[in-house]
Structures are given as structure tokens and as C-alpha cells.
Amino acid sequence: MKSYWMQTVGNKTVLEMRDIERPAPGPLQVLVRLHAASLNRGEFVIGHGLHKGGQASAIGMEGAGVIEALGSEVKGLKVGDKVMGRCRGAFAEYAAMDAVEAMLIPATLSFEQAASVPLTFLVVHDMLSLQGKLQPNEWLLIHGVSSGVGVAALQTAKAMGAKVIGTSGSPEKLARLKEHGLDVPLCLRGSGFEETVMKVTEGKGANLVVDTVGGSVFAESIRCMAFEGRFAMVGYVDGVLSAELDLLALHSKRLRLFGVSNKLRSPAQRAEFLPEFKAEVIPAIADGRIKPLVDQAFAFDQLEQAKEMMETNKHVGKIVLRMPV
Structure with a gap:
């Protein structure tokens, strides 16, 4: 073959x-x-x-x-x-x-x-549901929303009843994603999103941040996170593998930062939450809530x-x- x-x-x-x-x-x-x-x-x-x-x-x-x-x-x-x-x-x-x-x-x-x-939506289930604990009406900020993981996160979050802010450097891509439920499109690459995120969330900040971009957006993301906010590190296509961490914000806001990777997990660990995925996500795909x-x-x-x-x-x-x- x-x-x-x-x-x-x-x-x-x-x-x-x-x-x-x-x-x-x-x-x-x-x-x-x-x-x-x-x-x-x-x-x-x-x-x-x-x-x-x-x-x-x-x-x-x-x-x-x-x-x-x-x-x-x-x-x-x-x-x-x-x-x-x-x-x-x-x-x-x-x-x-x-x-x-x-x-x-x-x-x-x-x-x-x-x-x-399989892989993409399992990653999304991990970061939004299992670790991210995303709730209805919470605000999700997705960096690189037009990527495969970004679009899947947008679709899944909307099926969960959340509100989504997405960043992309392409106005054409953002326009397409408005059709898939994107609430607030931000046309930019890298920094410059904090003011808008704080404004649309009425000064509270994003409850969950999904970073598919990397270290170039990390510090600013921390600044615009809500109390008890969660941060999912998914990828670093910008090649920036280090960033400043505001310890005061981490401490006072009770933030939770976590990675989303299967690289070091055993096959049994990777498969552990498949039953939850089949129960929570597959029905939404089957009935068209997620396409x-x-x-x-x-x-x-x-x-x-x-x-x-x-x-x-x-x-x-x-x-x-x-x-x-």
C-alpha cells in the first residue's frame, strides 16, 4: 500500500x-x-x-x-x-x-x-470542557480563530452557549466565521486586543482564553482575563516559546493556566475521556449543532x-x- x-x-x-x-x-x-x-x-x-x-x-x-x-x-x-x-x-x-x-x-x-x-475535536473538548470548564454565557477568546482548532473551538463553544471573541489577521476569514456564530471578530495579528476584550466583556475580561498562536499574545491575554479565568496553551505557530507572566494577575485573579497536548500521554491516558466526548460532543455533531x-x-x-x-x-x-x- x-x-x-x-x-x-x-x-x-x-x-x-x-x-x-x-x-x-x-x-x-x-x-x-x-x-x-x-x-x-x-x-x-x-x-x-x-x-x-x-x-x-x-x-x-x-x-x-x-x-x-x-x-x-x-x-x-x-x-x-x-x-x-x-x-x-x-x-x-x-x-x-x-x-x-x-x-x-x-x-x-x-x-x-x-x-x-477525532483529534481536533478531542483537543477542543479537553480545553473547553474537561480543563476549561466553559459555561453558558461565559466569554471565550480564541487567538487564531480561523485555524482548524480555532474553528472547532468556536463551533463547540457556541453549542455550549458561550460567547466568542476571535482574532485573525484576515477580514475575509473573520467574515466567513461570523456565519458560524463568531460574536466579536478582531482583525489583527499579535497584540492590540486588550481594550476591545475588556470593553465587550464590560470590564470583566475573558473567562477562557485559547491560544493557538504562541508567546506573542500571552502577556496581553493574561491582562484581559476575568477573575478565575482559565488559559489554554494549544500551540505556538509564532515560534515564541517564552513570555512575561504577570504573577500579581495570576495570584489576585486566581487564574488557571494549562497546556493541551497529548505528546507525553500514554495511549490509555489519551483514551480516558473518550466516553465523555462521545456523550457530549458526538450528539451535537450528529444533529447539526456542530458542523x-x-x-x-x-x-x-x-x-x-x-x-x-x-x-x-x-x-x-x-x-x-x-x-x-
Whole structure:
């Protein structure tokens, strides 16, 4: 079968398509004939440390397709089921997916939409619900709201009854996201949002901040957080890995700062809250309260072009790779 591999050489990533043997599912895995897989920026950002320098590895982190074979100990799934889930090596024709990660695709979703759900919306569920404790009518500030995680956070927050402020350097992208419920669009890159955030929240500040940008917006975000506010660090595409921390604000406002990453978690830890995700988020996707936004689907042999689109920030929502089925 065909599979994409990537290695880091210096400060660049190099893609390669390989012909490898089709994987055999382990006892607690399913073999999925993939129809689509989505791109995630963190996999291509060298600073995120997901790839060792000079060492090639199969890439792709989430996908959707049809089960072709079951491991000997798998229960509750069958051959022919349409599933979506997190799995290693998803930019391929087939992948072995842990059965615990495999979720039945709601009938309302295409394979392309389904491929954009597992990793991205699980991250969003972690930062908004599990750690962020977002409540109805609270204010959420999303930096980089047009990214895949940003759009998913916007859609999920609106389904939860929250109000959303989103930053982006593109007025066109913000205009598109108004259609998805964005309450307050802020057209800017980097700093300059504090005054508006404090004004629209009537001087109280944001209850939850989602930072997909990095250290360049950290200090100002802390300044415009509400009492008992929460801050989710998701990514650092700006490359700024350090920032000033106002300890007085942290102390007096009783702020909570947390990271959202699966890099150091075991498979069991990553899967721990899947039941809550299936109960809280999947029904909202199935009935249309949350609609995964796919900006563009590329053919399987166009991963390089898809990666270039992501790296030049031309998209709103998710970019998907479509398999040759």
C-alpha cells in the first residue's frame, strides 16, 4: 500500500511516499481502509517535537474509513462499519487503529468531514470542557480563530452557549466565521486586543482564553482575563516559546493556566475521556449543532500542496487528504 513518511532535516520537513506492506491489526485494533485523513499543523511544526531529527516516520494523525478486519479481541465493532478515529500513519491507504479510538461516523457526515473530527475535536473538548470548564454565557477568546482548532473551538463553544471573541489577521476569514456564530471578530495579528476584550466583556475580561498562536499574545491575554479565568496553551505557530507572566494577575485573579497536548500521554491516558466526548460532543455533531468545516480536500498525491496551503495560512477550518478508493 502507499503511505506518506516525513523526516526533519535541519529546519525543514521532507515528505516521501513509500510502498509498504499493509498493516495487520493487533488483538485490540481494527484495520481501516481509509477514505480521508486531515492535516494538523502541530505535526508539521518542527518545534512541537513530534518527529526526531533525521528519522523518517509515517505521518497522519486522524482519519476516517471503513473497517476491513478486526483484531481477535475486538468487540462492539464489525467489518464494514464506517469509523473515524485517531491513529498513527493516517496518510495512507490503510491504517491499524486502536479499537477504543474508533468511533462510528454519524450519518450526517462525509468521510472528509469525519476525518476532521477525532483529534481536533478531542483537543477542543479537553480545553473547553474537561480543563476549561466553559459555561453558558461565559466569554471565550480564541487567538487564531480561523485555524482548524480555532474553528472547532468556536463551533463547540457556541453549542455550549458561550460567547466568542476571535482574532485573525484576515477580514475575509473573520467574515466567513461570523456565519458560524463568531460574536466579536478582531482583525489583527499579535497584540492590540486588550481594550476591545475588556470593553465587550464590560470590564470583566475573558473567562477562557485559547491560544493557538504562541508567546506573542500571552502577556496581553493574561491582562484581559476575568477573575478565575482559565488559559489554554494549544500551540505556538509564532515560534515564541517564552513570555512575561504577570504573577500579581495570576495570584489576585486566581487564574488557571494549562497546556493541551497529548505528546507525553500514554495511549490509555489519551483514551480516558473518550466516553465523555462521545456523550457530549458526538450528539451535537450528529444533529447539526456542530458542523465540521472542511476548507479544501486534496487528492492523495497532493499532500505537498495541502501542506503548503496550511503553512501559508490560506485556509479556514480543516484541510483534508482524500484517499484513492
